[in-house]
Amino acid sequence: MSSKTTYVDVILPLALPAPFTYAVPVELAELIQVGHRVIVPFKTNKLYTGIVYKVHGSAPSVKPRLIETIVDEEPLVTPFQLKFWDWIAQYYMCTIGEVANAALPSGLKISSETKFFFNEYYEGDYTGLTDEAFTVVQALKARKELYLKDVQELLQKSNVHHAMQQLFNHGIAISKEELTYRYKPRYETFIKLHENYRSDEGLEKLFNETANAPKQQELLLAYIGLQKQYPMVKKGELLKAANCEPGVLKRMVEKNIFKEFRSEVSRLGIFLSETEQNLDLSATQHRAYNEIKAQLATKQTVLLHGVTGSGKTLLYIELIRSYIDSLSQCLFLVPEIALTAQLINRLRKYFGNQVGVYHSKFNLHERVEIWNKTLSGEYKILIGARSALFLPFKKLALVIVDEEHDSSYKQSDPAPRYQGRDAAIMLAHLHGAKVVLGTATPSIESYFNATRGKYGLVEMKERYGQGRLPKIELINLKTSRKQGEIKGNFSNRLIDEISSALKAHKQIILFLNRRGYAEYMQCNTCDYVYSCKKCDVTLTYHKYQNKLICHYCNYQINLDQKCMRCTSPDLEIRGKGTEQIEEEIAELFPDARVERLDLDALKTKTGYIHTIAAFENHEIDILVGTQMVTKGLDFDRVGLVGIIDADRLIYLPGFRSAERAFQLLTQVSGRAGRKDNEGKVIIQTSNPAHPLFQLVMEHNYKEFYRTEIAHRSQFIYPPFTRLIHINLKEKDVKALEAASIWLADNLKKTIKATILGPAVPYISKLNNFFQRELLIKPTSESEPGPLLKQKISSVLINLRHHKDFKKVIAQVDVDA
């Protein structure tokens, strides 16, 4: 037998320009496949987990090193995924290693730098572990932390991944981030019936025996009911369902009727196994459903333009139902998973355990669990934010992108800087799947594609049921001020509306797109404005924490009563934030129950879930919040939405500013009056004549689109071109300036496109790095996209190798 060596190109989760070639030991040559996870050496004695990109027989010019082991029996990454990674790397101008790094949960890419810690909070036992895993447990307990090489020494072998994965999956070994987060596997107490009573005869006997104990029989009935719905019955739920004293259960456990046991529960949850099957679509929904199906027969993508409250969710559910079967899966993308508890519940009601949720806040065990259940096909429907695109789908049949206009679909940092909606369409294309983009305020790009016939277009113009779109009223803040009809940030008109809404027991949402208490703080004696030490921005005053905080780099200083520069005590806060609104409203309406929902509230992990649930249960009268209150939440009793200051929405920087303002105003307004109750919206502004307001008040998306697309066409902005931004950063401003001029000159020599800049961006310094930006605008004369990008990349490589610009960081952002 000729001994021809097998080689593999391996993707390492690092920013390397290309996959790295390794040789495969003879004994592994027959086994190795594309998509396999392998352990490979890199640099001097470092080990990394990589993914096999290609298996081939052509020896590289430099003698390659050998791979150490194959980690799993089956490939972990599918051919679809590798194609997708390739596309992202090429289109968004980054390396495939950076894509792999974003795509793989950290639990799946153990490297020599990974440190394993013993989880002090682990309460379970060690039964079911392999001997090797158990050996590692004992070492971990003794030494508290181990590196990969320690485990290899301990077990006297290089392939220790099985053992480590087992410990990870049980939550016995944890990563550093989980150590700080005090990851605690969750245990709950469950109840089951003693073996003797599990048959029909057994049950009958039991009922006879307990004939004189009605309380016990009730408990028994409750147990039987729950057992039909859940794979395991939780003690707490049983007591709740039976509505009985714990003593009753205790006696039954003592009498050996029930058994109590503790078991670890996956945070992913256990759900109803019996699901609801009846969907009652309204006539409008029915028509929309048929239209979507008809259009999808010939088109890959359909844009569903349905006003807020038109009932898009039910339509999605019906669509999913028609696409999933034993083989096919569905991906449901949302802009921000943290705020979609309502949606998840609705989907689970129909699809039960087939629904998986992918959340970046989940710990690595949970993420690995979801990965595996997607790969095995156990999950048929995956809900997640943009990173869910990287899950190992077996076969996608349908991709839904809800709130497709939302700017959170774009990842800005780190690379890959991808647009989740666009990448979703590409992913669907690779799988031959269909795409439905849904929104009440389509992005200009998507609507443009729909008007050109590239996408299908289906509309729902009315709200579901008796619901009507809210009445929107503008309040001129200038006049209110002049006439003294204002208290703090609230015009008298808004105050009146709030008070009548409260009287009618309706809920109220107040929106302001700035968190904190005040925008900045200034000394009245020396005029000093408190600014960030590391960035070119003012610090925001947070009253609750009594701190001044940079919203860009999180630099913080504790508030001192005296000016930092001249020690004068005469300090003044200016501008407003959500904390201030919350405080004022509490003073105006001391009896109302007020809560705040913004990024600060989100940071307290459960705070926002609690707040949303409390609002849903009508335990809160007034919710004050930032963008977060606009995102698809469906509350049925919101009678009034107040937009505290619309001026700061309509003058945002960038070519998308009008689009964003229209979307935000429409979406916030859309929270008012759903189902059968008519809602009201009050917009406070100093510029009531601004044409945008008229369009928002008329709910006139089409007219808005017509003006906006004319503007984009005139100034050649997307969708008439595709912009490529290059951001340059360097601590030394001189070197930065020289580099940005060099780059602009060299780009002009190399490519045929309009190059704008270098310019100083809106924020000129961030985290001690000075910033410059260049904008590349391809024209009709430009090279085709892939060639253009190749040429830009080659110029950037030259920049990186230039002796004067060693410390300059260049970041490329495509379609920013």
Ligand code: ADP
């Ligand atoms: P959208 O996402 O389009 O803003 P939703 O899907 O949240 O709207 O629906 C708005 C409200 O109408 C929800 O409370 C939903 O439960 C209700 N709804 C929509 N369609 C139906 C239906 N066919 N039957 C009963 N309720 C419906």
Ligand code: ZN
């Ligand atoms: Zn001062």
Ligand code: ZN
């Ligand atoms: Zn800062």
